[in-house]
Amino acid sequence: MLLDFTDPPSKGERLSEVWRRLHGTGPFSMANEALARFCEILNAVEDELSGISKDLAAAKAGNTGGRMYPPDEMFQIDRDHPLITSYRQTGHITRFGKNGSIEVAKKFGDVEFYLAGTDGRTVSDLLQEKTNESP
């Protein structure tokens, strides 16, 4: 345990810890690997710091009880970009590039987190490539 909070950490602090651990673990080389590690790290941080037990059945029904959950198939959107898989959750869009890159952006705001794949390219680079390829 690397954090020493006198108070239970806020969601913002827990998310910062997720980003910190992802930076420490990555980069990744494939989308599946990036998604798996993203889920693993978010679940681990919530297990350690949220004080709220994981309840997948309740979460599927929309009752997350103050705990943050990673995306799954239910949240997948966009089928039109060959290099990126995107997931929409209430306020965020999480994108995983085929090269293992990750980007978490607010639906109506800035990118909160990004990590390039092992080839050095970010999700933003991949989106740009698609745009450049377009006639």
Added chain:
Amino acid sequence: MNPLKELRDQIQGEFPSAKIETTEPAHGDGIWWLDVTLGTKTVTVDWHSNRGFGISDTLQVGYGEGPDEKFASIADTKRRLLSLLGSNEKPAPPLQYLLGRLRERMGLTQGELARRLNVTQATVSGIERRGDVQLSTLARVINALNGALEVYAVFADARYKIVLPGSAHEPIDDIVRDPIPFSRREGGNAFTCLEKTGQMSRARDRQKRILQEHSIMAT
């Protein structure tokens, strides 16, 4: 028609100027999203065949959480959505999740809120996790977050504001009542004294609030 698209069409019909964005799921059993923006306010609606409709504050701080409020029918979802779009009210999760969110919105830790309330951090933690809190406790917490708790008894034909003991919004009679006759205490006429003491201004504010509340009731 997909219920979310049906809702979208109804909302667009009522608010032609609303900006509405629909996000489709990649899979047939996924979640549909509707982001409705009217003026500066955006509310997010989600729909899934198994769990019905959800309404959320798009700008919520957390990640990957469920909807703040849940509804089974298009009619109930629409009613709530219109009410949110037409006011400064925000979608609210159940009480046991709301207080923590309001505290975090103010940038306070449980310890900092506890100091404002002169209680322990453990007490704040307990209050935040309870779904059933005494009104007086709730009022203290909301006051410590720089807000005010207002409670209404709502009926089909009218609603009544319940003035809580110790509330900052005293009945207007209490505001203007003064045991010392103005002419004897300050000299001059009573209105001048009321202006000087700020009581006239408070009474005007109170009058404005009452008129606003009645205009809401009339609609």
